[in-house]
Amino acid sequence: MNLLVGDIGHLSVIVAFVAAVVAAYAYFQAARGRALGDVDASWQRLGRGAFFVHGAAVLAVVGCLFDIIYHHRYEYYYAWSHSSNHLPLKYMISCFWAGQEGSFLLWIFWQVVLGGCIMLFNKKWEAPVLAVFSAVQAFLVSMIVGVVAGGLKVGSSPFMLLRDFLTDLPVWKTNPNFVPKDGTGLNALLQNYWMVIHPPTLFLGFALTLVPFAFAIAALWKKELTAWVKPAIPWSLVGGGVLGVGVMMGAYWAYETLNFGGYWNWDPVENAVYIPWLVLVAALHGLVLWQRRRTGLRTAYALVITTFILVLYATFLTRSGVLGNASVHSFTDLGLSGQLLIYLGFFTVLAVGLLVWRWKEIPVSPKELSMYSPELWVFVGATVLCLGAFQVLFTTSIPVYNAFMGFIGIKTNLALPVDQIAHYSKLQLWMGVGVGLLSGVGQVMWWQRNDKETLLNSLTPSVLLALLGTALAVLLIRYNGPTISPAYVVLFLAGLFGVLANLGTLFTLARRGITLSGGALAHLGVALMLLGILASSGYSSIISRNVSGLLYSRDFSEDINRDNVLLYRNEAAPMHGYQLTYEGQYFEVPGVPGYVNKQMLFRTDDDYKTLARADIKVGNKLYYKTGDTVTIVPENTFYRVDYAKKATGEKFTLYPRAQINEEMGGILASPDIKHFWGHDIYTHIGGAPDTRKDKQWSEPKEHTLSVGDTIFLNDYFAVFRAIEPAHETVGLGLQKGDLALQADMIVYGEQRQYHAHPLFVVRNRLVGRVPDEVDDLGIRLSLNTIDPQKGKFTFGVSTAQKDYIILKAMEKPFINLLWSGTLLMALGFALSLRQRNTKRNAAPEAPETDALPAVRTRMAPVA
Numbered sequence: 103m104n105l106l107v108g109d110i111g112h113l114s115v116i117v118a119f120v121a122a123v124v125a126a127y128a129y130f131q132a133a134r135g136r137a138l139g140d141v142d143a144s145w146q147r148l149g150r151g152a153f154f155v156h157g158a159a160v161l162a163v164v165g166c167l168f169d170i171i172y173h174h175r176y177e178y179y180y181a182w183s184h185s186s187n188h189l190p191l192k193y194m195i196s197c198f199w200a201g202q203e204g205s206f207l208l209w210i211f212w213q214v215v216l217g218g219c220i221m222l223f224n225k226k227w228e229a230p231v232l233a234v235f236s237a238v239q240a241f242l243v244s245m246i247v248g249v250v251a252g253g254l255k256v257g258s259s260p261f262m263l264l265r266d267f268l269t270d271l272p273v274w275k276t277n278p279n280f281v282p283k284d285g286t287g288l289n290a291l292l293q294n295y296w297m298v299i300h301p302p303t304l305f306l307g308f309a310l311t312l313v314p315f316a317f318a319i320a321a322l323w324k325k326e327l328t329a330w331v332k333p334a335i336p337w338s339l340v341g342g343g344v345l346g347v348g349v350m351m352g353a354y355w356a357y358e359t360l361n362f363g364g365y366w367n368w369d370p371v372e373n374a375v376y377i378p379w380l381v382l383v384a385a386l387h388g389l390v391l392w393q394r395r396r397t398g399l400r401t402a403y404a405l406v407i408t409t410f411i412l413v414l415y416a417t418f419l420t421r422s423g424v425l426g427n428a429s430v431h432s433f434t435d436l437g438l439s440g441q442l443l444i445y446l447g448f449f450t451v452l453a454v455g456l457l458v459w460r461w462k463e464i465p466v467s468p469k470e471l472s473m474y475s476p477e478l479w480v481f482v483g484a485t486v487l488c489l490g491a492f493q494v495l496f497t498t499s500i501p502v503y504n505a506f507m508g509f510i511g512i513k514t515n516l517a518l519p520v521d522q523i524a525h526y527s528k529l530q531l532w533m534g535v536g537v538g539l540l541s542g543v544g545q546v547m548w549w550q551r552n553d554k555e556t557l558l559n560s561l562t563p564s565v566l567l568a569l570l571g572t573a574l575a576v577l578l579i580r581y582n583g584p585t586i587s588p589a590y591v592v593l594f595l596a597g598l599f600g601v602l603a604n605l606g607t608l609f610t611l612a613r614r615g616i617t618l619s620g621g622a623l624a625h626l627g628v629a630l631m632l633l634g635i636l637a638s639s640g641y642s643s644i645i646s647r648n649v650s651g652l653l654y655s656r657d658f659s660e661d662i663n664r665d666n667v668l669l670y671r672n673e674a675a676p677m678h679g680y681q682l683t684y685e686g687q688y689f690e691v692p693g694v695p696g697y698v699n700k701q702m703l704f705r706t707d708d709d710y711k712t713l714a715r716a717d718i719k720v721g722n723k724l725y726y727k728t729g730d731t732v733t734i735v736p737e738n739t740f741y742r743v744d745y746a747k748k749a750t751g752e753k754f755t756l757y758p759r760a761q762i763n764e765e766m767g768g769i770l771a772s773p774d775i776k777h778f779w780g781h782d783i784y785t786h787i788g789g790a791p792d793t794r795k796d797k798q799w800s801e802p803k804e805h806t807l808s809v810g811d812t813i814f815l816n817d818y819f820a821v822f823r824a825i826e827p828a829h830e831t832v833g834l835g836l837q838k839g840d841l842a843l844q845a846d847m848i849v850y851g852e853q854r855q856y857h858a859h860p861l862f863v864v865r866n867r868l869v870g871r872v873p874d875e876v877d878d879l880g881i882r883l884s885l886n887t888i889d890p891q892k893g894k895f896t897f898g899v900s901t902a903q904k905d906y907i908i909l910k911a912m913e914k915p916f917i918n919l920l921w922s923g924t925l926l927m928a929l930g931f932a933l934s935l936r937q938r939n940t941k942r943n944a945a946p947e948a949p950e951t952d953a954l955p956a957v958r959t960r961m962a963p964v965a
Contacts, residue, residue, distance in 0.1 A: 624930025
């Protein structure tokens, strides 16, 4: 057992906690009673030094935790429960944040990085902002301290020993230093490249919400009620872009990994991330309104504070165990619920108290908003986002409400909706309508002086084209069979208008010689996302309907019998314009491109090790020779399905997979997707023989044959061609003097011939038999006896169920609009940030009171 690395890690956690507390206090004293930028130098040096110590300690904790994972130190519970000997490096990295403690540590790490950036880029605000930062860090680090004092548990340590967690195991009584040979491994569903990049992106987004929050708290504290907006906007832009991309990464991960046929399931944990992102985007609009038009500052304060509080609330939802029965994503309760509530309550009371204290002093614009004020419509857009977030928040919080009422002794009957997708989508659809319309109207009005005539001239082309496009889309949809509801018509109209209006804005600005607008580009991306969501979710169609007129099995549900196609191996079957052929099972072999046919591999007692039955080549490159040991990834079985389009002859191959995942109920199917410009073909396994179970073979039927004889095997026949020495006896380990003979049998199936080579082995005067299987046909042949004098050979023939899969395929139209819209939205955030930095570096900004006239001067009316 290596206890040193755990002791160093645990000590580093304690140092990080103490240093964060010292930094928070020192920075508070440095800024206390002084104007912004005027600090007590000695206290600030202490605060800065403490924060550096905190950062160094956090890096030490990160290094120690990765050390116990990378070096397979299974004496530690975290390494044992999340990793295993066979994980490649990229998934070892994923193990780092697979558990609660590691994900907290990832969040802490990002905030250390951001704190350093504040020191570099916002020196004037360093003391008050980092006082807030350090206080947040102290609370976060307390979650992983793992100290028990007086019966009170503070945090859960990632360096807890396995023997301290599984105390009831008898092995500890006989061997206190027992260390398992292997860990339980990373959940097979998490062994995905998205697990490597999605959580870091998401937690960076969470960390970034702290920056504008810290600026807002510092501004309220120091009574710099307007100066904070300028430095907060760039951080809000980065946070909005990163968190939005993180949310959509999770959606794409679900789309290509899970088999529910979509990318968003309105799971409570998904919602817990989606809600603060909506409010953050609304807050960003509020900040821009104040900086550019001197209105909405109170709204900006409220929304920035709410965003961070919602992130803390999301942390409570996902880590307290309160969603244990409502979400497959939530963590189990580690006993941190009380700490999480204190964390949430402290910063909620602090922020709301400061806001109420300064509320009357926050400047309010004397300007009255009219129908032609772009500020009004930007504000309405932010309100729509907040209402959408509130609807999701209210329903998602039902388990919290029930838990609270139960805590005070009141029973409630409030339950989550049975059909959550329908419940959320029905109301979120109208939020989408509002966002589509307002994203277009707001951008058009933002870049011009507005009156009735100007506004009509600007909006009429987009409105007319959107109406014409919607009418054409409705006709095409009805012509092809599906119906379109009035709500879908309105959403399509709003989304198309948003696309056209923002494109018109971009062209108008280009014609005037004004730099490309990041805001218009981001709004264009959002409008495209709305169209992509509508098309792919509203008009996804099942193309694998059972047209045979037969039930596959009475044991299957009605959905499986109706919406799937049954494919036997190497037998072609029709499916909605395609001819499908199931070609067999494949494994992933690290280092070999693509997948390797299971029939080319001989399994051993080690699930991860096989022997090559034949040379493994890809193209002209040889990767393994016959008899070589081949490492595989046994959790996944890939099923090769060849598609041939009847109309054009176009061919492609998909490899949907099934995972052996005991943690989630057994076998899980994951899709494979063929991307076209206008649609996706989304394919996953609906049913297949359980690869964990041995085949149920019939009792062998014996046949005595001579070379050249023919026998009938169920619906097939076979020819015994020859008997010959067996030179390639993979896995038998034959020695000199041993004898191995193999029969050469040709089995004739419906569409092809198969070679079978059952072995007859004599070793140390003992007889052994190694049967050979023809998986496609469900036939196993064994060479039982040899009579050399008569030239007779006795074969045993067993039969089993032919290999098959039940396949479900869906067509998802125009889903690329969703992914391309996401990229445009992120590009818009990045462009806005770049333009803001360029303007700041090019020349000093005009005084705040003169900013609005300067903006108005640059805007020429649209003819």
